[in-house]
Amino acid sequence: MMKAKDIMTQAVATISGSATVAEAVASLKENQVRTLVVERRHPDDPYGILSETDIIYKVAAYGKDPKQVRVYEIMTKPCVVVNPDLGVEYVARLFAQTGVHQAPVVSGDLLGTISIHDILTKSDFVEKPKTYFELYCEEFPDAPEARMYDA
Amino acid sequence: MLKAQDIMTTDVVTISGSATVAEAVALMTEKGLRSLIVDRRYSEDPYGIVTETDIVYKVVAYGHDPKTMRVYEIMTKPCIVVPPELGVEYVARLFANTGIRRAPVIKGELLGVVSVSDILAKGNFVNQPQRPYIEDEIDAARDEARRICAEQGATSQACAAAWDIVEELQATASHNRADRALS
Structure with missing residues (x-):
């Protein structure tokens, strides 16, 4: 089973919650990414995320001046985070159920980000689609349900 | 004011609604696209769209086999379309109000696709914010x-x-x- 860490994007750009949206746009363009992770203020602080969609929906759509709006006003914090060992199918299910398109991959530290695009372009779901039952059997090979019988 | 036609991506690929999802994925990967426009079946038929999100949310998330699922089972048709002369601020507002991220640009025929990424990369809302109303x-x-x-x-x-x-x-x-x- 492929895991989040196998398909995540390791190059992450971060930004402070107090930065302006104009600075966030510049960083998105410069780093050629579609999402920024918002830096934690202390080790117990949750992670936040800022996406292209946040900027378009909440700033551009209203003609607000990105130089006057701050990241903390439009970011999502706390955000959904993904464990690096989570199976890709579970990441997809988590995304579908929560309506998110990208999330930081975190295990103690920030390891990367994972997006719909990563799932589509790097995972093996076309060659090896996995149902919940198959995932369960992979995880618990000794379970009675997982037994294979020769026909 | 910049218009949809000024920032849209003109590199558009269409797919048939009866194609398999596996074919859609192959096409998107090959062309480096995040959405495909679904062909109309006749000239009065509405346009449709299938996005990366549709595939991940409706196929991958449930472990369905992309080789046996068809585009028409997961596409959005009719989809919201944008006229080429619509101002970029209005495109942004339309997207925000309807919760979409990309839409085909159409005037008689399919001209391109406009997305939140296009607005961010090619729009001028940072230097010239325009209050649409x-x-x-x-x-x-x-x-x-x-x-x-x-x-x-x-x-x-x-x-x-x-x-x-x-x-x-x-x-x-x-x-x-x-x-x-x-x-």
Whole structure:
């Protein structure tokens, strides 16, 4: 089973919650990414995320001046985070159920980000689609349900 | 004001609604696209769209086999379409109000696709933010100023302050128009 860490994007750009949206746009363009992770203020602080969609929906759509709006006003914090060992199918299910398109991959530290695009372009779901039952059997090979019988 | 046609991606690929999801994925990966436009079956048929999100949310998340699922089972059709002359601020507002991230640009025929990424990369909302409804805001501020002046007198401080607001809005609007003329 492929895991989040196998398909995540390791190059992450971060930004402070107090930065302006104009600075966030510049960083998105410069780093050629579609999402920024918002830096934690202390080790117990949750992670936040800022996406292209946040900027378009909440700033551009209203003609607000990105130089006057701050990241903390439009970011999502706390955000959904993904464990690096989570199976890709579970990441997809988590995304579908929560309506998110990208999330930081975190295990103690920030390891990367994972997006719909990563799932589509790097995972093996076309060659090896996995149902919940198959995932369960992979995880618990000794379970009675997982037994294979020769026909 | 920039228009949809100024920032859209003209590199568009279409797919048939009866194609398999596996074929859609192969096409998207090969062309480096995040959405495909679903072919109309005849000239009055509406346009449809299938995105990366549709595939991940409706196929991968449930472990369905992309080789046996078809595009028509997961596509959005009819989909929201954008006319090429729509201002970028209005495209942004339309996207925000409807919760979409990309839409085909159509005038008679398919011209391109416009997405939140296009707005971010090619729009000028950072340097020239445009309030799309500023003319309405001016009308409302003028009504308000008239009401205040009628109630508190034409020489009152509140009356003068209310007209200052109108003038400020008008200045912003004419500044926007000048920007538009330049661009």
